[in-house]
Amino acid sequence: MIPTQFEYVAAKSLDEALSLLGKHKDDAKLLAGGHSLIPAMKLRLAQPQVLIDISRIKDLSYIREEKGQVRIGSMTTHYQIESSDLLRRICPLLPETATHLGDVQVRNKGTIGGSLAHSDPAADWPAAVLALDAEIVVAGPKGERAIKADKFFVDLLTTALEQGEILREVRFNTPQGTVGQSYVKVRHPASGFAVVGVAVNLSVNGGKCQSAGVGITGVAPKAYRASGVEKALQGNALDAKTLSVAAAHASDGVDANTDLFASGEYRRHLAEVYTRRALGTAVSRAK
Amino acid sequence: MAENYVGKRVKRTEDPRLIQGLAHYVDDIKLPDTLHAVFLRSIYAHARIKSVDTSAAAKVPGVVAVYTGKDVSAKIGPVPCAGALPDLKTPDHRVLATNKVYFVGHPIAVVVAENRYAAKDAADLIQVDYEELPVALDEEKATQPGSPVIHEQFGTNVAYKLTAGEGDIEAALKSADKVIKQRILNQRLAPIAMEPRGVLVRYYPGEQELTMWTSTQIPHLARTQIALMLGFPENKFRLIAPEVGGGFGSKLNVYAEEALLGWIAMQLNRPVKWIESRRENIQATIHGRGQTGYLEIGYKKDGTITGLRYNVFADLGSYFQLLTPAIPTLTGLMLSGCYKIPAIQINVTGVFTNKMATDAYRGAGRPEATYVVERALDLVAADMGKDPVEVRRKNFPAPSEFPFKTATGLFYDSGNYEGALKKALDISGYHKLRDEQAKARKEGRLIGIGVSTYVEICALGPSQAMPAGGWESATVRIEPTGKVTVLTGASPHGQGQETSFAQLAADQLGVHINDVTVIHGDTSIVQYGIGTFGSRATAVGGTAVWYAIEKLKEKANKIAHHLLEAGEGKVTFKDGKFSVEAPKVKAASVPEPVLPAAGMAPGASLPDPEPHGKHVSLQDVALAAHLAKSLPQDMEPGLSATYFFEPKNFTFPFGTHIAVVEIDRETGEIHFQRYVAVDDCGKVINPMLVDGQVQGGIVQALGQALFEEVVYDDQGQLVSGTLMDYAVPRASNIPWMELDRTETPTDVNPMGVKGVGEAGTIGATPAIVAAVVDALSPLGVRHLDMPIKPETVWRIIGKNKTGAA
Incomplete structure (x- = not known):
């Protein structure tokens, strides 16, 4: 239960994170809530040389509705979703999904973006974003792109994220009627x-x-x-x-x-x- | 004796430090200059070691030493086994593997470094050249011709064969109207204590003092055994069990890592620490259960049991730990359950397999026995079309038949099985439940009610029946300020004896519970003791405390008599005060009290006499005992007493557990509706602690019945090697438990306490399995193997769909 040696950098902004990721490439792993990555590192199944912590980037943590769309920042924690009055009102599926997820400690630390990017075959969030026909917005060196949820999950622990890209936001049309x-x-x-x-x-x-x-x-x-x-x-x-x-x-x-x-x-x-x-x-x- | 505390739900004095994170487990103890050890363990279940190359590992910065089996095998004695059986084949179990590895997790080398990270990095660089060998994994198949043999020198995987029991079993089965046979599995379980193992050792070369902090249930026994392994004088070896985060039997042992760390500390003259990871914990800390058996039970038309035979293959693993071969013998002892069975025979075949050793896990052989007997009674009831309760009642001994002799050679001390059963039936509303069940069945619902009536063997035990002494020790001191110190040899590891022993002492001495401290677990402070296991700490260790206090009070009484100048008067002790029972005479004729002469210390002066006589407090006596200026002639100063209590028998707690489940017809998922347990552990010192023990036990039983299983694949790889795969029950899996008690004291000890640490695991497993089987009985199901998974149930329902529809 002892990881290999790694360097830790806490990115202050998405741009900084992107630039660090561009610099370290495959040697780096993004750290969000850490509830999948850290256990894998402890077992030495993952051995990144650099951990870029994006969980402290404030701009990536939000839940808002604008222009008929719900937007959730990738570093929004499970608990923030579970306890969001806005979501309970307009999209209760998400808070309900959050209640099934891990335990209180996991929900306090873990993030929706981290979970989606990890694409664990038994994680809860992928089911919810697929049902909502959501788009996964990713930022990369060449700018942003939106990927339909059903194109985002590619295979076991594999997503459509390309090297250098960071999952930025989940967005979907506000359920109507x-x-x-x-x-x-x-x-x-x-x-x-x-x-x-x-x-x-x-x-x-x-x-x-x-x-x-x-x-x-x-x-x-x-x-x-x-x-x-x-x-x-x-x-x-x-x-x-x-x-x-x-x-x-x-x-x-x-x-x-x-x-x-x-x-x-x-x-x-x-x-x-x-x-x-x-x-x-x-x-x-x-x- | 005052009853201010005993019998009350006194809150655990241990808890504030535990829940605030202020307690000190091994890993919380930090010594300057400590080195850290990491083990390299076998990745194969069975292989020859052709070579071990540690050169790259030794070069990692921070690495201080790397040791292999070749370096240490001649210097450290074998890992001990205390199980002595006739013709037992005992393999030479060295602390590190040298020529062969026998299970996944078998330690091969140890790296010692300035920090854990360097040690782990280096361990990853050790090159082991293995020659893989075929594996023997199944305890039955491993006995058959053609099976790979694990220890070549024996030429067989059979470690021992043992037959036990009394009565003519052949005749008994012949005399039966019917004999039922059933194959019974008790799967391997991992104890999963919350705190894994951990060891920290410090050696002072000048003083030649070795101090070891280790997470153990048996500090004194471990010290003796490790001292022998190291050839180090026991009286210069201090072993401390600090806070221990659960053991469940897994720390009732002496492990290779402990002795090896001791040796390393002496080699390097620096403290060295090893903390087991959870993966190592599941691989290389003992497992429990692991039995495949064949049951035969004979019965008469009226439900009377005539005899029971159990031929069992016990999966011992590849090596012996402290009690490995002895555990199945406990199964044999308890095969009578709480029934009159005139003839019983157990035939045990102990078998080596390429797995971690099995040993004592909560219940240690008794849950296996209870499961066999309870399943047997249910099979008889089902066969007869009778209510399982009726068949049990038919075979209970009556309370007047105690002490009750079994055909396994035991004398059950006391019991009222009908009393506990009736109470559980009343609480559960059993007959109403059966009516509801019948109604539900008509609606196509699958509701099951499982009943288990169990007896267990506790308070282990008389020394004649124990490998290393079955007594327990206590020292009780009254300090000069009147504070009470209790030193117990039964070092608890979560059970709460710091509280219950303080309750006991406070009542016996008439002091406030906060004035009592219970100390345990340090061999340099506490007199030799045996430890906490086998539901013995209160019944044996508590009794030692009781006797020590009685002894101490005798002395205190003599001092009080002297201080009170009572002469011919009788001094009695009540509520913390010694008084002279003065003859009832007129007040005027009471003689003037003679105050003690100069030399009585301040603070110890006698209070004014009261009309009915004079008194001194325990504190006064304690101070006088230590100042030693006014003691009876020839009396030793000081006020302490030590007692080593040797029990004359085991105790036999019992009870009834009732589980009610409903099965989801579509998915096979099992949902609890009720859980009722009535346990009888004799006299209760703290009902809250007893409830906690029963609840915890039921949870672990539930784990065995429905979830837990150590799984090795056909190559001997441990598939259930993390808690992502090994399913320990979670809070959400646990039913609300309706707990109650009956109280049938024992005469084995003066307090009448029996023990309760393992009751839940013993009583609950068969009740839960019975409930699931009962739910499926309309589909013709009579028995299911554990853990009963929803998929198994779903397949059974699916097979019957056509028939049922």
Whole structure:
């Protein structure tokens, strides 16, 4: 539990962080809340030579709504999201997801940007940002670009972030009209990560599904949008049968993970059951 | 004796320092100039070491020394094993591997450096040339012909075979109307104490004094054993168990790292420290359980048990730690459970495997036994279509049958099994629960009720039955200012004896609890003791305190008698005061008190006589004892007493645990609805501490029943090597526990206390498994192996779907 030697630099601004990252390249790792990186370093699975701490950059920590969009700075902590009155009002899916995440200490330190950039296959945030059809805004040496969430998660611990880029912001359209959201999770008994985590963001009109976003984590090497589920809901009356039929597509085309706790087959089954339950909860909340 | 504290929920005096982070664990002790040790451990389960190249490691800046097995094996004695069994094959267990490694985590080399970072960097540079060997992992398969043999010199992996029990088992099973057989698994568990192991050693070459701080449950025994390993005089060796953050049996041991650190400190003449990482803790601190067994139980049509046989393969791991081979023998002792079973036989095959050694983990052999017996009774009940409670009642000995002799050779001291059972049934509303269950089943819900009635063996134990003495010691001193110091040999490590022993002493001496200090864990301060394990600290260690105080009071009484010039009068002690019982006469005839002559110190002058007689306080007596100016003729000055208590028997606490679960039909997930436990640990000194012990025990039992499992893959790699994979129960997994007690005192000690440290782990595991099995019984399930995972349950439900629908 002893890391290799490294240098630590606390960046004061995004520009400084970008320039440090440009200088140290692959030798450097960005430090946000540290709850994935530090354990990996202690086990010497990660051995960066330079740690660039971006968690102290004040400009990267915010939750605001402007011009019909919700914007969350990447260094916003899980707790800030969990306790945000604005989000509880306009997008309760995020505070609800935060309550499932780690424990109090983790939520006080860990950040949404750090979690997304790490792309742990069982992390909670990826499911939520996928369900919200969010954009991940990244800053790089050549300026900024926005990546759709479903293009951001590439593979196990791999994202669309390129060398020299820093995840700056998560943004998505403010949910409009009659909205029903929910996040449900089967916690792994040892790690507390998701065996299955399902995030649902429904827009309902006249009892019918106007649009559906369903993000699933824990099941596959990366979190994914359950487009089969979404399609089966689109335009249909949100009755029990529809939900059930839709949920059956929860792990379509997915190569499911296996570990000591759950086989791939069981995970797929849990994905279906918990998708149906998450949809049911979301529908009951759509008022 | 005053009852101001005993029996009350006195808050733990230990807690303020613990919860404020002010306590001192090994790693909190900082000595100037300390070096740090890091171990290089085997990455293979079984391999020959062709060479170890430490040259690159030695060159890392800050590295002071690197030692391998070749450097130390001849200089440090083998890691001790106290388990003595007939024809036991004991491998030579050296502190570092030299020619072969036997398990993943087996230490090969140690790097000592100015800081942990340099030491770890250097350890990473040590080159070990391994020749991988085939592995023997399964305790059954390892006994079969063709299995790789771990210790070639033995030619077999069987370390010992042992048969125990009384009664004609063949006849008993033949006489049964039916015999049920079942394979039973008790999976390997990791104890996971909150504080991992840690050692700090300092050597003063001038004084030739060796001081070791180590996280242990047995400071004195560890000192003796490590002194022998090092060939160092025990009386110049001070071993201190500072704050110890839990042990659960894992620190009831003597480890290679402890002796090696002692040797290194003497080589380098500098303090050296090693703090175990959590990974090392799961790899190389003892594991518990690890038994695969075959049960046969015979019963008559009316539910009477005729006999029980258990053929068990015990997974010992590759080497012996302190008690490794002895643990399965405890399983044999407790196979009668709380039932009248006329014939019992256990056949143990102790087997070497390429894994870390198993040893004592909370319950140490008894949870295994209780699990076997309780599963057996449930199987009988299911087979007969009877309520499990009925079958238990049928086979209970009555309270009048105690002391009750079992076919395993034990005498249970006292018990009222029906009393605890009835109370648990009443609290849970058992019959109503069964009605609700029947109703729920009609709705297709899977609700299960599990009942376990257990007895355990505690207060270990009479010295005849223990490898290294079963007594415990106490010294009680009254200091000149009247403050009370209790030195106990039973060094607690979280149980709270600093509080409970202070309660005891305060009541016995009539002083305020804040005037009592309990000291433990330092071999230079405390008289020799045995330690805290086997639910013995209060029943044996507390009793030693009790006797020491009685002894001390005898002396104090003599001094008081002298001070009071009581002559023929009788001096009695009450509420901290010694008084002369004066004959009832008219006030006028009371003689003038004779005040003590000059020489009585200020502050110790006698108070004015009261109408009914004179008195002196304990403080007065303590001061007089130390000033020694007015003592009875030929009396030793001072006021302290030491007592070594040898118990004449074990104690046998018991109880009933009831778990109620509901299974999610769709997912197989298990949800607790109720948990009721009625435990009987004899007389209770502090109900809050007893509750805490029971709760903690239930949590660990829940871990075994549903979550925990040390998993090695087919190459012997430890797959569950971190807490990301090894599932210790979390607060959110734990049901609300409805706890109550019955109180059946023992006559083994004068306080009537029995012990409770392991009760929860022993009683709860079978109750939880029974509840899950009961929930699934409409699907024909009679038994499930632990840990019962939701996926297993889901598959069972899935298989039955067509039939049920």
